[in-house]
Amino acid sequence: MPEEKLEEFMLAPEFNAGFRSTFAQLLNWRRDVRHFRADPVDPALIERLLRNAMLAPSVGFSQPWRWVLVETAEVRSAIIANHNMANEEASQIYQDDRYARYRSLKLAGLKEAPVHLAVFADCGVATGHGLGRQTMTDTPLWSVVMAIYALWLSATAEGLGVGWVSILDPAAIKKTLGAPEEWTFVAYLCIGWPEAYTDKPLLETSGWESRQTFDDMVTRR
Ligand SMILES: Cc1cc2nc3c(=O)[nH]c(=O)nc-3n(C[C@H](O)[C@H](O)[C@H](O)COP(=O)(O)O)c2cc1C
Numbered sequence: 001m002p003e004e005k006l007e008e009f010m011l012a013p014e015f016n017a018g019f020r021s022t023f024a025q026l027l028n029w030r031r032d033v034r035h036f037r038a039d040p041v042d043p044a045l046i047e048r049l050l051r052n053a054m055l056a057p058s059v060g061f062s063q064p065w066r067w068v069l070v071e072t073a074e075v076r077s078a079i080i081a082n083h084n085m086a087n088e089e090a091s092q093i094y095q096d097d098r099y100a101r102y103r104s105l106k107l108a109g110l111k112e113a114p115v116h117l118a119v120f121a122d123c124g125v126a127t128g129h130g131l132g133r134q135t136m137t138d139t140p141l142w143s144v145v146m147a148i149y150a151l152w153l154s155a156t157a158e159g160l161g162v163g164w165v166s167i168l169d170p171a172a173i174k175k176t177l178g179a180p181e182e183w184t185f186v187a188y189l190c191i192g193w194p195e196a197y198t199d200k201p202l203l204e205t206s207g208w209e210s211r212q213t214f215d216d217m218v219t220r221r
């Protein structure tokens with residue numbers, strides 16, 4: 001190994017048992033947050049989250065994530081109207097008790113969240129020279145999702161909440177935000193200080209769905 005490489009190796013941080021235990025707590029306490037306090041978030045903090053997110057792995061090192069900070073009241077209103085319409089339509093697949101329960105859920109904190117962040121994947125990106133995405137062409141999308149999770153965990157570590165809103169019409173979102181044709185809409189994130197912290201998903205405490213067991217999800221062949 002060349003000397004300078006060896007030095008880099010020796011400078012690598014040690015992730016000890018204490019860190020691993022804290023990291024497990026971070027994973028356990030990361031929540032999808034829909035209830036936000038009105039307090040603003042320092043833009044420097046949002047920049048830190050974005051810089052952490054951009055350290056995520058990406059197919060061919062293509063870094064296809066594109067972030068749009070949605071700041072104006074008019075654009076936010078258009079997003080809220082989009083969500084209201086999509087949510088109305090989504091509710092129609094349920095009947096009776098399940099319908100009533102769906103309608104009682106709070107599925108977005110769009111009105112309260114001080115920060116709105118739309119996330120896109122540039123699926124035609126030249127960066128990475130096409131490596132790794134010839135046979136599995138959705139890999140740029142998955143790369144963006146990796147970055148979103150990095151942002152989500154970083155936010156949790158700062159005490160910030162993130163809520164992912166997918167009950168939206170993606171074509172209308174692209175139009176509202178003036179996104180280029182080659183971008184695919186991946187996520188709309190609400191970010192802010194949570195009203196409360198919990199280690200249980202809201203959809204679990206509200207009785208909508210329960211956590212699956214390890215054996216439900218892991219098989220061996
Ligand atoms: C791709 C994706 C889309 C989601 N869309 C919504 C949404 O539109 N509204 C919502 O309330 N939660 C949404 N969520 C959050 C999930 O409901 C949440 O992750 C799940 O209930 C587990 O809760 P937890 O994230 O607090 O562990 C989404 C999560 C993901 C990963």
